[in-house]
Amino acid sequence: MVILLIVGSIAIGFMVGVLFLGLSRKVKARIHWRYGPPLYQPIIDIVKLFHQGSVSHGFIFDFGILLSLGGAIVSLLFIPIGNIIPLHGSGGLLVVLYLMLIAPFGIALSSVEAANPNASIGISRKFILTLGYEIPFLLIVLSVMTNYGTTSFVEIVALQRASHWGIISMPLSGIALLLILPAMMGIRPFDQVGAPQEISSGPKVEYGGIYLALSKIQHIYLIFIDIALFVALFMGGSSEPLTFFLKMLPIFLIVILVSTVYPRFRIEQAFSYCIKWPTIIAFLGLLVVIWR
Amino acid sequence: MDREQVIKALKDSGKWGHKYSFWVVYFCTGCGIIEIPPVITSRWDAERFGIIPVATPRQANLFLITGYVSLKTLRPIIRTYEQMPEPKYTVGFGSCPINGGMYWDSYNTIKHLDKYIPIDGWIAGCMPRPEAIFIAITHLWTMIDKGMANAYKKYRKQYKYYRRNQEMALGELQWPPLYPIDEDE
Numbered sequence: 394m395v396i397l398l399i400v401g402s403i404a405i406g407f408m409v410g411v412l413f414l415g416l417s418r419k420v421k422a423r424i425h426w427r428y429g430p431p432l433y434q435p436i437i438d439i440v441k442l443f444h445q446g447s448v449s450h451g452f453i454f455d456f457g458i459l460l461s462l463g464g465a466i467v468s469l470l471f472i473p474i475g476n477i478i479p480l481h482g483s484g485g486l487l488v489v490l491y492l493m494l495i496a497p498f499g500i501a502l503s504s505v506e507a508a509n510p511n512a513s514i515g516i517s518r519k520f521i522l523t524l525g526y527e528i529p530f531l532l533i534v535l536s537v538m539t540n541y542g543t544t545s546f547v548e549i550v551a552l553q554r555a556s557h558w559g560i561i562s563m564p565l566s567g568i569a570l571l572l573i574l575p576a577m578m579g580i581r582p583f584d585q586v587g588a589p590q591e592i593s594s595g596p597k598v599e600y601g602g603i604y605l606a607l608s609k610i611q612h613i614y615l616i617f618i619d620i621a622l623f624v625a626l627f628m629g630g631s632s633e634p635l636t637f638f639l640k641m642l643p644i645f646l647i648v649i650l651v652s653t654v655y656p657r658f659r660i661e662q663a664f665s666y667c668i669k670w671p672t673i674i675a676f677l678g679l680l681v682v683i684w685r
Numbered sequence: 686m687d688r689e690q691v692i693k694a695l696k697d698s699g700k701w702g703h704k705y706s707f708w709v710v711y712f713c714t715g716c717g718i719i720e721i722p723p724v725i726t727s728r729w730d731a732e733r734f735g736i737i738p739v740a741t742p743r744q745a746n747l748f749l750i751t752g753y754v755s756l757k758t759l760r761p762i763i764r765t766y767e768q769m770p771e772p773k774y775t776v777g778f779g780s781c782p783i784n785g786g787m788y789w790d791s792y793n794t795i796k797h798l799d800k801y802i803p804i805d806g807w808i809a810g811c812m813p814r815p816e817a818i819f820i821a822i823t824h825l826w827t828m829i830d831k832g833m834a835n836a837y838k839k840y841r842k843q844y845k846y847y848r849r850n851q852e853m854a855l856g857e858l859q860w861p862p863l864y865p866i867d868e869d870e
Binding site: 418422425426427428429430431434437438440441442443444445446447448589590593594597598599600601602605 | 739770
Protein backbone atom coordinates (compact mmCIF):
# COMPACT_ATOMS: atom_id res chain seq x y z
CA MET A 394 0.00 0.00 0.00
CA VAL A 395 2.80 2.40 0.91
CA ILE A 396 4.60 1.50 -2.33
CA LEU A 397 1.46 2.31 -4.31
CA LEU A 398 1.13 5.63 -2.52
CA ILE A 399 4.79 6.47 -3.22
CA VAL A 400 4.47 5.66 -6.92
CA GLY A 401 1.21 7.59 -7.12
CA SER A 402 2.70 10.59 -5.37
CA ILE A 403 5.75 10.67 -7.66
CA ALA A 404 3.59 10.25 -10.77
CA ILE A 405 1.13 12.97 -9.75
CA GLY A 406 3.98 15.32 -8.85
CA PHE A 407 5.62 14.78 -12.23
CA MET A 408 2.44 15.15 -14.28
CA VAL A 409 1.20 18.25 -12.48
CA GLY A 410 4.68 19.78 -12.57
CA VAL A 411 5.00 19.18 -16.32
CA LEU A 412 1.55 20.66 -16.84
CA PHE A 413 2.55 23.71 -14.81
CA LEU A 414 5.75 24.15 -16.78
CA GLY A 415 3.91 23.92 -20.10
CA LEU A 416 1.20 26.24 -18.82
CA SER A 417 3.79 28.78 -17.68
CA ARG A 418 5.36 28.89 -21.14
CA LYS A 419 1.94 29.28 -22.75
CA VAL A 420 0.81 32.02 -20.33
CA LYS A 421 4.09 33.90 -20.78
CA ALA A 422 3.71 33.68 -24.56
CA ARG A 423 0.18 35.03 -24.41
CA ILE A 424 1.32 37.97 -22.28
CA HIS A 425 4.04 38.65 -24.90
CA TRP A 426 1.28 38.57 -27.56
CA ARG A 427 2.70 35.34 -29.03
CA TYR A 428 1.07 32.01 -29.80
CA GLY A 429 3.42 30.00 -27.64
CA PRO A 430 4.57 26.37 -27.66
CA PRO A 431 2.14 23.47 -27.24
CA LEU A 432 1.17 22.52 -23.71
CA TYR A 433 3.21 19.30 -23.91
CA GLN A 434 6.43 21.05 -24.99
CA PRO A 435 8.27 20.14 -21.70
CA ILE A 436 7.64 16.46 -22.48
CA ILE A 437 9.15 16.87 -25.96
CA ASP A 438 12.15 18.60 -24.41
CA ILE A 439 12.68 15.88 -21.81
CA VAL A 440 12.30 13.09 -24.41
CA LYS A 441 14.80 14.86 -26.64
CA LEU A 442 17.26 15.35 -23.80
CA PHE A 443 17.16 11.65 -22.97
CA HIS A 444 18.10 10.88 -26.58
CA GLN A 445 20.88 13.46 -26.70
CA GLY A 446 24.51 12.68 -26.03
CA SER A 447 26.23 14.14 -22.99
CA VAL A 448 29.63 14.65 -21.44
CA SER A 449 30.41 13.51 -17.91
CA HIS A 450 33.06 15.21 -15.80
CA GLY A 451 33.55 12.45 -13.25
CA PHE A 452 31.78 10.49 -10.55
CA ILE A 453 30.71 13.41 -8.35
CA PHE A 454 29.27 15.12 -11.42
CA ASP A 455 26.92 12.15 -11.95
CA PHE A 456 26.29 11.62 -8.25
CA GLY A 457 25.41 15.24 -7.41
CA ILE A 458 22.63 15.51 -9.95
CA LEU A 459 21.14 12.20 -8.79
CA LEU A 460 21.38 13.42 -5.18
CA SER A 461 19.51 16.59 -5.98
CA LEU A 462 16.79 14.71 -7.87
CA GLY A 463 16.53 12.21 -5.02
CA GLY A 464 16.26 14.98 -2.46
CA ALA A 465 13.43 16.58 -4.41
CA ILE A 466 11.56 13.27 -4.73
CA VAL A 467 11.98 12.36 -1.06
CA SER A 468 10.71 15.72 0.13
CA LEU A 469 7.73 15.22 -2.19
CA LEU A 470 6.82 12.06 -0.26
CA PHE A 471 6.18 14.06 2.93
CA ILE A 472 3.82 16.56 1.26
CA PRO A 473 0.11 15.78 1.41
CA ILE A 474 -1.32 15.77 -2.13
CA GLY A 475 -4.97 15.58 -1.20
CA ASN A 476 -5.23 12.33 0.76
CA ILE A 477 -2.08 10.89 -0.84
CA ILE A 478 0.69 11.26 1.70
CA PRO A 479 3.00 8.23 1.64
CA LEU A 480 5.16 9.01 4.70
CA HIS A 481 2.60 10.60 7.03
CA GLY A 482 3.69 8.79 10.18
CA SER A 483 7.07 10.45 10.54
CA GLY A 484 8.58 13.89 10.54
CA GLY A 485 6.19 16.18 8.76
CA LEU A 486 7.10 19.82 8.46
CA LEU A 487 10.52 19.59 10.12
CA VAL A 488 11.76 16.87 7.74
CA VAL A 489 10.62 18.85 4.71
CA LEU A 490 12.59 21.84 6.03
CA TYR A 491 15.78 19.79 6.02
CA LEU A 492 15.15 17.85 2.82
CA MET A 493 14.50 20.97 0.76
CA LEU A 494 18.16 21.92 1.21
CA ILE A 495 19.45 18.70 -0.36
CA ALA A 496 18.48 19.71 -3.91
CA PRO A 497 20.72 22.83 -4.14
CA PHE A 498 23.47 20.94 -2.29
CA GLY A 499 23.49 18.17 -4.91
CA ILE A 500 23.66 20.66 -7.76
CA ALA A 501 26.54 22.39 -5.96
CA LEU A 502 28.50 19.13 -5.64
CA SER A 503 27.95 18.36 -9.29
CA SER A 504 29.06 21.80 -10.44
CA VAL A 505 32.23 21.71 -8.35
CA GLU A 506 33.35 18.67 -10.33
CA ALA A 507 32.62 20.45 -13.62
CA ALA A 508 35.03 23.26 -12.60
CA ASN A 509 33.37 25.86 -14.78
CA PRO A 510 33.63 29.43 -13.41
CA ASN A 511 30.06 30.22 -14.47
CA ALA A 512 28.80 27.25 -12.46
CA SER A 513 30.73 28.40 -9.39
CA ILE A 514 29.21 31.88 -9.61
CA GLY A 515 25.75 30.33 -10.01
CA ILE A 516 26.23 28.13 -6.96
CA SER A 517 27.44 30.99 -4.79
CA ARG A 518 24.36 32.95 -5.86
CA LYS A 519 22.14 29.98 -5.07
CA PHE A 520 23.42 29.76 -1.51
CA ILE A 521 23.17 33.51 -0.95
CA LEU A 522 19.57 33.36 -2.16
CA THR A 523 18.87 30.31 0.02
CA LEU A 524 20.27 32.17 3.02
CA GLY A 525 17.95 35.05 2.15
CA TYR A 526 14.70 33.11 1.90
CA GLU A 527 15.37 30.56 4.65
CA ILE A 528 15.09 33.20 7.42
CA PRO A 529 11.50 34.29 6.59
CA PHE A 530 10.60 30.70 5.70
CA LEU A 531 11.70 29.45 9.13
CA LEU A 532 9.71 32.23 10.82
CA ILE A 533 6.64 31.29 8.78
CA VAL A 534 6.96 27.59 9.58
CA LEU A 535 7.49 28.45 13.25
CA SER A 536 4.31 30.52 13.36
CA VAL A 537 2.36 27.72 11.65
CA MET A 538 3.65 25.17 14.15
CA THR A 539 2.90 27.51 17.07
CA ASN A 540 -0.57 28.25 15.82
CA TYR A 541 -1.62 24.62 15.36
CA GLY A 542 0.59 23.11 18.07
CA THR A 543 1.84 20.31 15.85
CA THR A 544 4.41 19.54 13.13
CA SER A 545 2.33 16.93 11.31
CA PHE A 546 0.91 17.85 7.92
CA VAL A 547 -2.12 15.62 8.40
CA GLU A 548 -3.10 17.33 11.63
CA ILE A 549 -2.50 20.81 10.24
CA VAL A 550 -4.79 20.06 7.29
CA ALA A 551 -7.41 18.50 9.58
CA LEU A 552 -7.34 21.48 11.96
CA GLN A 553 -7.76 23.88 9.04
CA ARG A 554 -10.75 21.92 7.81
CA ALA A 555 -12.29 21.98 11.30
CA SER A 556 -12.13 25.79 11.56
CA HIS A 557 -10.96 27.87 8.60
CA TRP A 558 -8.02 28.23 6.19
CA GLY A 559 -4.61 29.18 7.50
CA ILE A 560 -4.52 32.30 5.33
CA ILE A 561 -7.49 33.62 7.37
CA SER A 562 -6.21 32.69 10.84
CA MET A 563 -2.65 33.93 10.13
CA PRO A 564 -2.77 36.26 7.11
CA LEU A 565 0.63 37.88 7.69
CA SER A 566 2.51 34.57 7.47
CA GLY A 567 0.59 33.63 4.33
CA ILE A 568 1.48 36.89 2.63
CA ALA A 569 5.13 36.49 3.63
CA LEU A 570 5.26 32.98 2.13
CA LEU A 571 3.65 34.27 -1.07
CA LEU A 572 6.34 36.97 -1.25
CA ILE A 573 9.24 34.51 -1.06
CA LEU A 574 7.59 31.80 -3.21
CA PRO A 575 9.27 32.95 -6.47
CA ALA A 576 12.64 32.95 -4.68
CA MET A 577 12.10 29.41 -3.44
CA MET A 578 11.05 28.25 -6.90
CA GLY A 579 13.96 30.07 -8.51
CA ILE A 580 11.94 31.83 -11.19
CA ARG A 581 12.10 35.43 -12.26
CA PRO A 582 12.59 37.95 -10.62
CA PHE A 583 14.76 35.55 -8.60
CA ASP A 584 16.42 33.55 -11.39
CA GLN A 585 19.91 34.96 -10.84
CA VAL A 586 21.09 31.41 -10.23
CA GLY A 587 20.50 30.20 -13.77
CA ALA A 588 20.61 33.51 -15.58
CA PRO A 589 21.36 32.65 -19.24
CA GLN A 590 22.33 36.18 -20.24
CA GLU A 591 24.80 36.81 -17.41
CA ILE A 592 26.45 33.52 -16.46
CA SER A 593 25.42 31.12 -19.26
CA SER A 594 22.67 29.42 -17.21
CA GLY A 595 24.84 29.07 -14.12
CA PRO A 596 25.12 25.60 -12.54
CA LYS A 597 23.56 24.04 -15.63
CA VAL A 598 26.33 25.34 -17.91
CA GLU A 599 28.08 21.97 -18.26
CA TYR A 600 24.93 19.85 -18.32
CA GLY A 601 23.85 18.33 -21.57
CA GLY A 602 21.58 15.51 -22.59
CA ILE A 603 20.55 13.25 -19.73
CA TYR A 604 22.01 15.52 -17.01
CA LEU A 605 19.93 18.42 -18.21
CA ALA A 606 16.87 16.17 -18.34
CA LEU A 607 17.39 15.11 -14.71
CA SER A 608 17.92 18.70 -13.57
CA LYS A 609 14.76 19.71 -15.46
CA ILE A 610 12.79 16.97 -13.71
CA GLN A 611 14.22 18.15 -10.39
CA HIS A 612 13.04 21.68 -11.20
CA ILE A 613 9.59 20.32 -12.02
CA TYR A 614 9.36 18.62 -8.61
CA LEU A 615 10.69 21.74 -6.90
CA ILE A 616 7.91 23.88 -8.40
CA PHE A 617 5.34 21.32 -7.32
CA ILE A 618 6.68 21.04 -3.75
CA ASP A 619 6.81 24.78 -3.12
CA ILE A 620 3.26 25.43 -4.30
CA ALA A 621 1.95 22.33 -2.53
CA LEU A 622 3.52 23.59 0.71
CA PHE A 623 1.60 26.85 0.41
CA VAL A 624 -1.67 25.05 -0.32
CA ALA A 625 -1.22 22.57 2.53
CA LEU A 626 -0.23 25.18 5.11
CA PHE A 627 -2.45 28.11 4.21
CA MET A 628 -5.26 26.99 1.91
CA GLY A 629 -6.61 24.08 3.89
CA GLY A 630 -5.12 21.25 1.85
CA SER A 631 -7.71 18.95 0.38
CA SER A 632 -9.30 15.54 0.78
CA GLU A 633 -8.62 14.50 -2.84
CA PRO A 634 -5.89 15.26 -5.41
CA LEU A 635 -8.16 17.08 -7.89
CA THR A 636 -9.28 19.86 -5.54
CA PHE A 637 -5.71 20.12 -4.34
CA PHE A 638 -4.60 20.72 -7.93
CA LEU A 639 -7.35 23.28 -8.46
CA LYS A 640 -6.14 25.14 -5.36
CA MET A 641 -2.55 25.09 -6.62
CA LEU A 642 -3.47 26.59 -9.98
CA PRO A 643 -4.30 30.20 -8.93
CA ILE A 644 -1.18 30.40 -6.73
CA PHE A 645 0.96 29.25 -9.63
CA LEU A 646 -0.69 31.72 -12.00
CA ILE A 647 -0.03 34.61 -9.59
CA VAL A 648 3.65 33.65 -9.40
CA ILE A 649 3.90 33.34 -13.19
CA LEU A 650 2.24 36.71 -13.80
CA VAL A 651 4.70 38.38 -11.43
CA SER A 652 7.62 36.62 -13.08
CA THR A 653 6.53 37.68 -16.56
CA VAL A 654 6.14 41.33 -15.72
CA TYR A 655 9.20 41.98 -13.56
CA PRO A 656 12.82 41.81 -14.69
CA ARG A 657 15.55 39.97 -12.83
CA PHE A 658 16.92 41.33 -9.54
CA ARG A 659 20.63 41.56 -8.97
CA ILE A 660 21.74 39.07 -6.33
CA GLU A 661 22.34 41.64 -3.60
CA GLN A 662 18.96 43.25 -4.34
CA ALA A 663 17.30 39.85 -4.07
CA PHE A 664 19.05 39.12 -0.78
CA SER A 665 18.18 42.49 0.77
CA TYR A 666 14.58 42.10 -0.45
CA CYS A 667 14.31 38.67 1.15
CA ILE A 668 15.68 39.70 4.52
CA LYS A 669 13.69 42.95 4.58
CA TRP A 670 9.98 42.82 3.74
CA PRO A 671 9.09 39.11 3.94
CA THR A 672 11.11 38.78 7.15
CA ILE A 673 9.41 41.77 8.80
CA ILE A 674 5.97 40.53 7.80
CA ALA A 675 6.72 36.95 8.89
CA PHE A 676 8.07 38.20 12.22
CA LEU A 677 4.95 40.30 12.84
CA GLY A 678 2.87 37.24 11.95
CA LEU A 679 4.80 35.19 14.51
CA LEU A 680 4.26 37.87 17.18
CA VAL A 681 0.52 37.97 16.48
CA VAL A 682 0.31 34.16 16.70
CA ILE A 683 2.19 34.09 20.01
CA TRP A 684 0.24 36.90 21.68
CA ARG A 685 -3.17 35.73 20.60
CA MET B 686 -1.15 16.72 -32.69
CA ASP B 687 -3.26 14.37 -34.82
CA ARG B 688 -3.35 10.59 -34.69
CA GLU B 689 -0.76 10.04 -37.42
CA GLN B 690 1.75 12.17 -35.54
CA VAL B 691 1.10 10.33 -32.27
CA ILE B 692 1.94 7.00 -33.91
CA LYS B 693 5.04 8.50 -35.49
CA ALA B 694 6.13 9.96 -32.15
CA LEU B 695 5.68 6.66 -30.33
CA LYS B 696 7.51 4.73 -33.05
CA ASP B 697 10.63 6.90 -32.95
CA SER B 698 10.47 9.17 -29.94
CA GLY B 699 14.07 10.35 -30.35
CA LYS B 700 13.42 11.67 -33.84
CA TRP B 701 10.22 13.31 -32.63
CA GLY B 702 12.12 14.99 -29.82
CA HIS B 703 14.94 16.21 -32.03
CA LYS B 704 12.50 17.58 -34.57
CA TYR B 705 10.24 19.60 -32.34
CA SER B 706 12.71 20.78 -29.75
CA PHE B 707 15.57 22.68 -31.36
CA TRP B 708 17.70 24.45 -28.79
CA VAL B 709 19.81 26.87 -30.71
CA VAL B 710 23.18 28.50 -30.27
CA TYR B 711 23.15 31.62 -32.42
CA PHE B 712 26.67 32.53 -33.38
CA CYS B 713 26.58 36.30 -33.78
CA THR B 714 29.35 36.70 -36.31
CA GLY B 715 27.96 39.43 -38.49
CA CYS B 716 24.95 41.39 -39.67
CA GLY B 717 22.81 38.23 -39.88
CA ILE B 718 22.17 38.26 -36.16
CA ILE B 719 19.88 41.27 -36.63
CA GLU B 720 17.27 38.91 -38.09
CA ILE B 721 17.24 36.70 -35.00
CA PRO B 722 15.50 38.96 -32.40
CA PRO B 723 12.31 39.23 -34.50
CA VAL B 724 12.39 35.46 -34.97
CA ILE B 725 12.51 34.59 -31.28
CA THR B 726 10.23 37.38 -30.02
CA SER B 727 6.62 38.37 -30.61
CA ARG B 728 6.67 39.04 -34.34
CA TRP B 729 7.55 35.55 -35.61
CA ASP B 730 7.57 33.58 -32.35
CA ALA B 731 9.92 30.66 -32.97
CA GLU B 732 8.95 29.13 -29.62
CA ARG B 733 5.73 27.72 -31.08
CA PHE B 734 7.94 25.20 -32.91
CA GLY B 735 9.93 24.51 -29.76
CA ILE B 736 12.89 26.60 -30.90
CA ILE B 737 14.51 28.44 -28.01
CA PRO B 738 17.92 30.08 -27.67
CA VAL B 739 20.25 28.54 -25.10
CA ALA B 740 23.35 30.05 -23.54
CA THR B 741 25.81 27.18 -23.73
CA PRO B 742 26.80 24.70 -26.48
CA ARG B 743 26.43 21.76 -24.09
CA GLN B 744 22.65 22.20 -24.10
CA ALA B 745 22.21 22.98 -27.79
CA ASN B 746 21.47 20.77 -30.75
CA LEU B 747 21.21 23.36 -33.54
CA PHE B 748 24.02 25.71 -34.48
CA LEU B 749 23.12 28.75 -36.56
CA ILE B 750 26.00 30.73 -38.02
CA THR B 751 24.67 34.10 -39.02
CA GLY B 752 26.97 36.10 -41.22
CA TYR B 753 30.56 36.24 -42.42
CA VAL B 754 33.21 34.15 -40.71
CA SER B 755 36.51 35.88 -40.11
CA LEU B 756 39.62 33.93 -39.22
CA LYS B 757 39.31 35.16 -35.65
CA THR B 758 35.75 33.86 -35.23
CA LEU B 759 36.44 30.57 -37.02
CA ARG B 760 38.32 29.35 -33.95
CA PRO B 761 35.39 29.76 -31.48
CA ILE B 762 33.02 28.36 -34.10
CA ILE B 763 35.01 25.13 -34.29
CA ARG B 764 35.33 24.98 -30.50
CA THR B 765 31.59 25.53 -30.04
CA TYR B 766 30.71 22.94 -32.65
CA GLU B 767 32.97 20.33 -31.04
CA GLN B 768 31.46 20.93 -27.60
CA MET B 769 27.89 20.30 -28.72
CA PRO B 770 26.54 16.83 -27.89
CA GLU B 771 25.44 14.57 -30.74
CA PRO B 772 23.15 14.57 -32.67
CA LYS B 773 23.80 18.15 -33.70
CA TYR B 774 22.70 20.12 -36.72
CA THR B 775 24.34 23.12 -38.34
CA VAL B 776 22.81 25.73 -40.60
CA GLY B 777 24.69 28.52 -42.36
CA PHE B 778 22.68 31.71 -42.62
CA GLY B 779 23.26 34.29 -45.37
CA SER B 780 25.51 34.16 -48.39
CA CYS B 781 28.76 34.95 -46.57
CA PRO B 782 29.33 31.52 -45.00
CA ILE B 783 28.25 29.85 -48.27
CA ASN B 784 30.80 31.36 -50.65
CA GLY B 785 32.23 34.48 -49.09
CA GLY B 786 29.46 36.76 -50.33
CA MET B 787 30.49 40.38 -50.46
CA TYR B 788 33.66 39.53 -48.53
CA TRP B 789 35.00 37.38 -51.36
CA ASP B 790 38.10 39.54 -51.75
CA SER B 791 38.73 40.02 -48.07
CA TYR B 792 42.06 38.90 -46.67
CA ASN B 793 40.77 37.73 -43.30
CA THR B 794 37.47 35.97 -43.92
CA ILE B 795 37.06 32.38 -44.97
CA LYS B 796 35.02 31.68 -48.08
CA HIS B 797 33.53 28.21 -47.64
CA LEU B 798 32.48 27.38 -44.09
CA ASP B 799 31.74 23.74 -44.96
CA LYS B 800 35.45 23.12 -45.45
CA TYR B 801 35.97 23.63 -41.71
CA ILE B 802 32.82 22.23 -40.06
CA PRO B 803 30.11 20.12 -41.72
CA ILE B 804 26.90 21.98 -42.61
CA ASP B 805 23.44 20.41 -42.87
CA GLY B 806 21.85 23.18 -44.87
CA TRP B 807 22.18 26.73 -46.07
CA ILE B 808 19.87 29.71 -46.04
CA ALA B 809 20.89 31.81 -49.04
CA GLY B 810 20.32 35.54 -49.31
CA CYS B 811 21.75 38.84 -48.20
CA MET B 812 19.83 39.20 -45.90
CA PRO B 813 17.38 36.29 -45.77
CA ARG B 814 14.02 37.22 -44.30
CA PRO B 815 13.08 35.72 -40.91
CA GLU B 816 10.58 33.48 -42.72
CA ALA B 817 13.55 31.81 -44.40
CA ILE B 818 14.61 30.46 -41.01
CA PHE B 819 11.26 28.69 -40.64
CA ILE B 820 11.53 27.29 -44.18
CA ALA B 821 14.98 26.00 -43.25
CA ILE B 822 13.58 24.44 -40.09
CA THR B 823 10.85 22.60 -42.03
CA HIS B 824 13.49 21.35 -44.47
CA LEU B 825 15.52 20.17 -41.51
CA TRP B 826 12.46 18.29 -40.19
CA THR B 827 12.16 16.47 -43.52
CA MET B 828 15.86 15.68 -43.51
CA ILE B 829 15.70 14.30 -39.95
CA ASP B 830 12.68 12.18 -40.94
CA LYS B 831 14.56 10.70 -43.88
CA GLY B 832 17.79 10.30 -41.91
CA MET B 833 19.65 12.73 -44.15
CA ALA B 834 20.67 15.27 -41.51
CA ASN B 835 23.85 13.41 -40.59
CA ALA B 836 26.57 15.99 -41.06
CA TYR B 837 27.86 15.26 -37.56
CA LYS B 838 28.55 11.68 -38.65
CA LYS B 839 30.44 13.04 -41.62
CA TYR B 840 32.59 15.08 -39.24
CA ARG B 841 33.54 11.95 -37.33
CA LYS B 842 34.18 10.01 -40.55
CA GLN B 843 36.22 12.63 -42.39
CA TYR B 844 37.76 14.29 -39.39
CA LYS B 845 41.24 14.19 -40.97
CA TYR B 846 40.07 16.35 -43.87
CA TYR B 847 38.38 18.91 -41.63
CA ARG B 848 41.29 19.05 -39.20
CA ARG B 849 43.75 19.61 -42.05
CA ASN B 850 41.64 22.46 -43.41
CA GLN B 851 41.36 24.01 -39.95
CA GLU B 852 45.12 23.83 -39.52
CA MET B 853 45.69 25.37 -42.93
CA ALA B 854 43.47 28.32 -42.02
CA LEU B 855 44.48 28.86 -38.40
CA GLY B 856 47.99 27.48 -38.17
CA GLU B 857 48.81 25.32 -35.17
CA LEU B 858 45.62 24.44 -33.24
CA GLN B 859 45.74 24.76 -29.45
CA TRP B 860 43.41 21.85 -28.75
CA PRO B 861 43.82 18.10 -29.23
CA PRO B 862 41.91 16.34 -32.02
CA LEU B 863 38.32 15.46 -31.17
CA TYR B 864 38.53 12.05 -32.84
CA PRO B 865 41.61 9.88 -33.36
CA ILE B 866 43.32 10.51 -36.69
CA ASP B 867 44.82 7.58 -38.59
CA GLU B 868 47.93 8.72 -40.37
CA ASP B 869 48.03 5.62 -42.58
CA GLU B 870 44.94 6.46 -44.63
